[in-house]
Amino acid sequence: MDAHEQAPGLVRGEGLTAWRQIADALTADVVAGRYAPGQQLPTEAALAARFAVNRHTVRRALAALAEGGLVRASQGRGTFVEEAPLAYPIGPRTRFSEIVTGAGREAWGDLVASVTVTAGPDQAEALSLPPGAPVLELLTIHRADGAPISTAQTWLPLPRFSGFADAYAARGSITRALAACGVHDYTRLSTRIRARPADAREAERLDIAPGRVVMVVSSVNVDPAGARIQANRTLFAADRVELVIGG
């Protein structure tokens, strides 16, 4: 067979290589939703047959899609459309519940545990408290339509927020629980972002496999008077969430 024979449906021209056209066609399929997020693409062999090209040519096209993060190939399993991550805006007025409901999903935060502890060095500095001051520590899991998006440790100074845990458990939202404690507005003072593999406990809370990557967002919130009311360490499953700044 002539290696330069025209494949059906593919045109010839400058820069219009076969793999590029196949990549464009598959990209169009994905963005049009003909292959749903998480769904497996046809096998390379099947795609090669569909476009009447060698499997190598399909592989070159799939490599281009994978490079752009549109699909992910998994040896022995297949090639899958990447799930669109939840865009999570981070700014001075970040509120989980608004972000999730704004995405058309239902937001709820589960209170896993709450304890009174003495502030560690990090929390003391974040909250401008003397080392060893008592703080309320909450462990929460935040869900969108029931699926865990993030899990957070939250520290609040005592005794000001001694009623916070009950308020949070009843209302499922930091914003609403703070309002119940008399804080009707708050803004984010600072945000620090790191990333690392999840340990077993964190993975269980986020319903991911241990070792999958989490983004660790440490933040401090202040009330309108500028008082530091809350320090957070929030973990996001990196394959489900994309942090967005500005734009």
Place this chain on the structure above:
Amino acid sequence: MDAHEQAPGLVRGEGLTAWRQIADALTADVVAGRYAPGQQLPTEAALAARFAVNRHTVRRALAALAEGGLVRASQGRGTFVEEAPLAYPIGPRTRFSEIVTGAGREAWGDLVASVTVTAGPDQAEALSLPPGAPVLELLTIHRADGAPISTAQTWLPLPRFSGFADAYAARGSITRALAACGVHDYTRLSTRIRARPADAREAERLDIAPGRVVMVVSSVNVDPAGARIQANRTLFAADRVELVIGG
């Protein structure tokens, strides 16, 4: 031996457990610099001897330090003081060279490769170009005191920035290379942050082990007139860099 015999240097009292006092002592050692960042702590056995407690008790204390991110234990190697990550502020006027020189280190960017390609869907959208428009793609590695901090793919529209690759190679800085192309100021329009394990090529460029976590920062820069001049996808080694917003 009486399990309740008083260990030397440890006192007794409410809430003053042995492991807590050991954790406090080791924390003080670390923050005072008696164990330098990156340095190996004494072995668990040695610490147990120093504090005259069982190794379990030392392990409980070290677990508390590791929880706070102050140290990191590595099986078979030892326990090490965590290096303070480079704080990398992200904002409308983010400039690598200023961040690094502001931290008292020397900044330089190496141009690894530059090619002319047709814009993929992501780049076309980021730069407001029609799909298939020609763009200049650069692959760069950014170093602080010679150590790689990040590696980036950068896309610029052609033909406006046809001289950019040479300018960058000569100047080692995006800011200075843009100035050479007549862009004397620019601001960041949007930033998106994800995280995942590094593949082999990325790991080599960042001088980390494959599979270690990288933060992927996708950004778009605009000139003072609001024109989109540059799309970036920058990879940071997650254990060397902390992204900072606000504060």
Place this chain on the structure above:
DNA sequence: GATTATTTGTTCGTATGTATA
């Protein structure tokens, strides 16, 4: 490449003090 020593990680068991019902 195989061996050995070192070091952290895990899992038993035992005992005691403390808080709670």
Place this chain on the structure above:
DNA sequence: CTATACATACGAACAAATAAT
């Protein structure tokens, strides 16, 4: 006061990862 649960601490042995020989 007792019973129970929990946290603390010690002892021993082995597994697993690493580094050096």
